[in-house]
Amino acid sequence: MQTRILDGKRVAEEIKAEVSEELQKLHRQNLVPGLAAVLVGENPASRVYVGSKTHTCKKLGMHSETIELPSETTTDKLLEVIDRLNRADEIDGILVQLPLPDHIKEEIILSAVHPDKDVDGFHPENVGKLCSGKVGLAPCTPLGIMYLLKKEEITIKGAEAVVVGRSNIVGKPMALLLLHQHATVTLCHSRTRDLAAVCRRADILVAAVGRPALLTRDYLKQGVVVIDVGQNRIETPEEGIHLFGEDSERITKIKEKGYTLVGDVHPRDPIGVAAAVTPVPGGVGPLTIAQLMRNTVTACCMRRGLKVPGSRFQVSGYRLKVGG
Numbered sequence: 001m002q003t004r005i006l007d008g009k010r011v012a013e014e015i016k017a018e019v020s021e022e023l024q025k026l027h028r029q030n031l032v033p034g035l036a037a038v039l040v041g042e043n044p045a046s047r048v049y050v051g052s053k054t055h056t057c058k059k060l061g062m063h064s065e066t067i068e069l070p071s072e073t074t075t076d077k078l079l080e081v082i083d084r085l086n087r088a089d090e091i092d093g094i095l096v097q098l099p100l101p102d103h104i105k106e107e108i109i110l111s112a113v114h115p116d117k118d119v120d121g122f123h124p125e126n127v128g129k130l131c132s133g134k135v136g137l138a139p140c141t142p143l144g145i146m147y148l149l150k151k152e153e154i155t156i157k158g159a160e161a162v163v164v165g166r167s168n169i170v171g172k173p174m175a176l177l178l179l180h181q182h183a184t185v186t187l188c189h190s191r192t193r194d195l196a197a198v199c200r201r202a203d204i205l206v207a208a209v210g211r212p213a214l215l216t217r218d219y220l221k222q223g224v225v226v227i228d229v230g231q232n233r234i235e236t237p238e239e240g241i242h243l244f245g246e247d248s249e250r251i252t253k254i255k256e257k258g259y260t261l262v263g264d265v266h267p268r269d270p271i272g273v274a275a276a277v278t279p280v281p282g283g284v285g286p287l288t289i290a291q292l293m294r295n296t297v298t299a300c301c302m303r304r305g306l307k308v309p310g311s312r313f314q315v316s317g318y319r320l321k322v323g324g
């Protein structure tokens with residue numbers, strides 16, 4: 001079977017082009033949506049993600065602020081920062097980069113972000129709205145994946161969708177979005193009995209467990225569409241050779257940069273078995289950032305009582321059309 005590589009970068013560019021059009025309309029009304037990213041501590045991957053988010057904001061013509069705080073920041077201090085951002089008129093979206101240091105109470109922090117500025121869709125009010133199929137802000141990675149599936153004309157209605165990983169950021173909202181679009185959804189996790197057999201049922205398989213190359217050929221049905229959310233760092237050339245074979249580009253990357261990324265799905269196994277697969281890197285990652293831009297525009301319009309722009313594929317952050 002010929003396996004199609006789903007180019008997340010290209011689709012992300014299309015989302016950003018749609019966002020850019022909406023931004024131009026807002027600029028004509030003297031409105032500049034603003035995103036604040038809060039980064040606590042020294043997690044190098046988080047620093048890279050936040051850097052890409054603010055860079056993309058600026059490139060598209062949005063206002064962006066990064067608030068960097070030391071790892072010893074207290075929950076109370078972080079709450080003060082969020083309170084200021086909740087009240088700042090130039091800020092439409094607030095993103096607190098996860099994971100937070102262990103001593104900070106994540107649940108308290110995520111509940112403190114005003115639901116109208118909650119561009120991550122992590123506030124309990126937005127979680128509830130997503131769960132019950134109401135209009136609200138929803139998490140960026142699953143929304144970006146829905147956009148990709150629709151853009152690539154992958155049938156969701158009636159499909160067997162298997163989501164591996166039950167995180168609040170990806171697994172659970174992903175399962176709900178697929179369910180709202182009439183997939184038959186199975187949500188699996190580390191304790192699922194015979195995970196491979198359950199995965200082999202999937203027409204659409206979403207891997208979001210954070211375990212490098214966990215899903216091998218044995219997990220894949222002929223013709224499955226594989227969406228790989230994993231972004232695991234591989235830091236030794238030996239491991240790299242084991243996963244990528246003699247792909248010298250990857251091994252060079254490890255030697256030069258100190259790491260290369262591998263997904264939760266084995267990088268070589270879907271080829272020839274799956275109908276389509278997202279690569280790592282260049283698959284889901286760029287979609288998340290593009291969707292964050294859209295969620296920020298959505299939050300801006302919503303907060304100002306303006307019409308919320310939809311998407312050609314009707315999967316925007318706010319106007320999440322269910323049953324369509």
Ligand code: GUN
Pocket residue numbers: 095096097098099120140141169288
């Ligand atoms: N850490 C990993 N993914 C995400 C995300 O989508 N949003 C935030 N805030 N933190 C993350």
